Amino acid sequence: MTMTFATIHDLETPSVLIDLDLMEANIGVMQSRCDALGIAFRPHIKTHKIPDIARRQLEAGAKGIACQKVSEAEVFADAGFDDIQIPYNIVGARKTRRLAELAKSAKVTVTVDSQPVIDGIAAAAQAVDSTIHMMVELVSLGQRTGTTPAAALALAKQIQATDNLNFAGLMIYPSDAAIRPRLLETLALLEAAGIPVATVSGGGSGAISDMRLLPELTEMRVGTCIFWDWNSVSADYAGFDNCAMRVRASVVSANEPDRVILDSGSKSIQSETIDEQFGYIAEHPAARLYKVNEEHGYVDFSACGFTPSVGDIVHIIPVHTCVVTNLHNQLYGVRGDTIEVVWEVAARGLVW
Amino acid sequence: MTMTFATIHDLETPSVLIDLDLMEANIGVMQSRCDALGIAFRPHIKTHKIPDIARRQLEAGAKGIACQKVSEAEVFADAGFDDIQIPYNIVGARKTRRLAELAKSAKVTVTVDSQPVIDGIAAAAQAVDSTIHMMVELVSLGQRTGTTPAAALALAKQIQATDNLNFAGLMIYPSDAAIRPRLLETLALLEAAGIPVATVSGGGSGAISDMRLLPELTEMRVGTCIFWDWNSVSADYAGFDNCAMRVRASVVSANEPDRVILDSGSKSIQSETIDEQFGYIAEHPAARLYKVNEEHGYVDFSACGFTPSVGDIVHIIPVHTCVVTNLHNQLYGVRGDTIEVVWEVAARGLVW
Numbered sequence A, B: 001m002t003m004t005f006a007t008i009h010d011l012e013t014p015s016v017l018i019d020l021d022l023m024e025a026n027i028g029v030m031q032s033r034c035d036a037l038g039i040a041f042r043p044h045i046k047t048h049k050i051p052d053i054a055r056r057q058l059e060a061g062a063k064g065i066a067c068q069k070v071s072e073a074e075v076f077a078d079a080g081f082d083d084i085q086i087p088y089n090i091v092g093a094r095k096t097r098r099l100a101e102l103a104k105s106a107k108v109t110v111t112v113d114s115q116p117v118i119d120g121i122a123a124a125a126q127a128v129d130s131t132i133h134m135m136v137e138l139v140s141l142g143q144r145t146g147t148t149p150a151a152a153l154a155l156a157k158q159i160q161a162t163d164n165l166n167f168a169g170l171m172i173y174p175s176d177a178a179i180r181p182r183l184l185e186t187l188a189l190l191e192a193a194g195i196p197v198a199t200v201s202g203g204g205s206g207a208i209s210d211m212r213l214l215p216e217l218t219e220m221r222v223g224t225c226i227f228w229d230w231n232s233v234s235a236d237y238a239g240f241d242n243c244a245m246r247v248r249a250s251v252v253s254a255n256e257p258d259r260v261i262l263d264s265g266s267k268s269i270q271s272e273t274i275d276e277q278f279g280y281i282a283e284h285p286a287a288r289l290y291k292v293n294e295e296h297g298y299v300d301f302s303a304c305g306f307t308p309s310v311g312d313i314v315h316i317i318p319v320h321t322c323v324v325t326n327l328h329n330q331l332y333g334v335r336g337d338t339i340e341v342v343w344e345v346a347a348r349g350l351v352w
Helices: A020-037 A051-059 A070-078 A093-102 A115-128 A149-160 A177-192 A205-213 A230-234 A321-325 B020-037 B051-059 B070-078 B093-102 B115-128 B149-160 B177-192 B205-213 B230-234 B321-325
Strands: A015-019 A040-043 A083-086 A107-112 A132-138 A165-172 A199-203 A219-222 A245-253 A260-262 A279-281 A288-292 A297-300 A313-318 A330-335 A338-344 B015-019 B040-043 B083-086 B107-112 B132-138 B165-172 B199-203 B219-222 B245-253 B260-262 B279-281 B288-292 B297-300 B313-318 B330-335 B338-344
Touching: A015 A020, A020 A040, A020 A051, A020 A205, A020 A330, A040 A051, A051 A070, A051 A338, A070 A083, A070 A093, A093 A107, A093 A115, A107 A115, A115 A132, A115 A149, A115 A165, A132 A149, A132 A177, A149 A165, A149 A177, A165 A177, A177 A205, A199 A205, A205 A219, A230 A279, A230 A313, A245 A321, A279 A288, A313 A321, B015 B020, B020 B040, B020 B051, B020 B205, B020 B330, B040 B051, B051 B070, B051 B338, B070 B083, B070 B093, B093 B107, B093 B115, B107 B115, B115 B132, B115 B149, B115 B165, B132 B149, B132 B177, B149 B165, B149 B177, B165 B177, B177 B205, B199 B205, B205 B219, B230 B279, B230 B313, B245 B321, B279 B288, B313 B321
Parallel strands: A015 A330, A040 A219, A083 A107, A107 A132, A132 A165, A165 A199, A199 A219, B015 B330, B040 B219, B083 B107, B107 B132, B132 B165, B165 B199, B199 B219
Antiparallel strands: A015 A245, A245 A260, A245 A313, A260 A297, A279 A313, A288 A297, A330 A338, B015 B245, B245 B260, B245 B313, B260 B297, B279 B313, B288 B297, B330 B338
C-alpha cells in the first residue's frame, strides 16, 4: 500500500478504481447472508488477489480464504493467513512439493477428484511429513472437475487410509440446488461407511441464492461478490449500483460517433463479452463497447446523441472482474473522487 | 535472462515455450520479404515484450522498433533502443510529459489523428524542449483510429507549423491494398501543399501479403510474425508448423473423455476464440478446447479415441500470441526439449 495520488483526476488511464463504500457494503451483505443461514463464508481471493482486502473480509466474519493455486496460497501465507483452501487438483511434482512445504506453516486444504491426484499429494506430504486436508469434489452441473458419489466414497476411503492426509469433506462447484440429490447420495454412502464429513463446501456466485436450499452446506466460497461485475448483473446476482470495480479510461480518438476509441482494450478489460459487448460504460448506458484490440476499445456512441471529445474520461464496469484484477499491478480504493488506498495486486498474474 | 531449468520436463505448467528454430526462421523470413521489396521492417514488440528478442530482430536487419504505449517504450529505451515508434494517439498530461522526456534520449515517433492529440503532445514537448516526430494516421478498413485525406493534410500543416514537432509522414493500420486510393489521394494533397513525406508506415499481419501492392510503403510494422498463432493459421498467414509459441499444460482431471481439464485457462491462454475453441492442442488436433475458466481449460477428447491421464502434458498453440505473452512473467526459449534461454517479459502487463 502506497499513497501517490490524491484524487482520481491525477490518475493515468487505464486505472482500476474500487469504490470502497460499495466494496464494504458488499462484504457486509455476503457475510450477513451466510450468518443468517449458519454457513461459514470463505472468500475466494482470486477476485482481488490482495491480502489487505482479504483481511477486511475476515474482520467482517469470514472463515479462512480460498486461493485457486499454490502460488496464490504462498503469497497469502506469507501475508499471515493460516487457513487456506485450494479447491483444485494440484498435479505435478514441483507443485505438490511446494504445497506440502506450505502445509508446515498453515492449514492447507485441497480438493481431489481422482486417485492419481491423491497419490501425488500424499507422496509430497509424506516426504516432508506435513498434513494435507483433502476434500473430494463432486462433479456438478458445470461439468468441470469432480467425480461421482460412488467414486467419491472410494476416494474418501483412500484418503482416510493414507498417511499425512486428512479427509476433510466434500466440495461442489457450483453448488446449485439441483446438485442436492447427488450430494445426499454421497453423504449417505459416507455415513454408511462410517466416514465423518466435517465440511461440505459450496461455491459460485450463482449458487448464493441456493444456499438456503442446501442445508448440508457448512461453508460457501465466493469471490466475485466483493466487487460484482457485468456478468453478475446480467445473471441478476447484483445491480450496476453494487458494482464496485470500474476501469477509468480516456477517449483517444473521436472522429466519428460510431468509432470512438478508448485507451482500454484486452490488456485492461480482457476480452470476455456479454451481448457482444466488452464492458458497460457507466456514464453512457446507450454506448456500445463493441470491439477490443490490446490497447484499443471501440465504442459506438451513435445511440447517445453526442460524440465525446479526445481526453474525455469514462468508467467501464467490466464483464468479469477477476480477470481484470489479474491484468493490473494496482487497484485504487476510492471514496467519491478521493483515493484512499493504493493496493498492489500481490498475487497478480501468478501462473503456477 | 536467467537459467534455472535444463529441459522442458523440469518446468511447472502452464509455461510458455518458444521454439527457437522456428522463431529464428520467422525472423529471417519477414526480414527477407521486406528486403526483397526495399521496405524497412520495424518489428512491433507488443508480441514478445522482450528486449533480447527485439535485438535479434535488429541484428537480422530491422530498423528500429514499434511499441504500443509509453510504458513499453520506456522499458525498451532503458534497454538501449534509440529509434522507437508508438503508433498511438498519446493522450493525457502525465503520458505526454513522459513521452516528451523519453524524446530527450531516443528518437520518438508517434501517430495522431486529431488536433487535440497534437496540441497535448506539442505542449509537453515544448515544456521540456524535446522533439517529437509525428505521423498522421489515415483511417483504414479496420475503422479504428485515423482520419480522412483532407483532415490529414490539415493536421500535417499544423504539425509543420508547431514548435518541437516534426511531421514524419503517414501511418496506416492495417495497410491492406484496398486502402491505396486513400493513401494516394493523401500523398497528392501533401505534395500539392509542398509537404514532404519521409515515411509511409504500414502494418498488420494480414497486410504482409499486400506489401508489394503498396509501393508507397517505406516501412512495415508487424508483431505477430515472430511467433505466429492460431489466428494467423486460420487467416492463412502461416501454418501450424511456423507457430513458435506453445503453452505447456498438464491434465489435472480426466474422469470423462468429454471433460478433460487442463491447468491452463484464461489466465494462461486468454479467452479469445477461433471456431469456439480457445487454443489448438498440437499433439491432438481432434481434441477441442471448448471452454476456459481462469485456471481451467476444458477439452473434449471424444474424437481422439482415447482419454488422457492425470499428469499428461499437452502443448497449446494459442489463439492470439500477444495477449498470452502479456499474462506471463517468463518465456522459455527451447530447442527440442532443451531450454536454451529464460526470458523475463520485461514489458509485461504495463497498462500506461
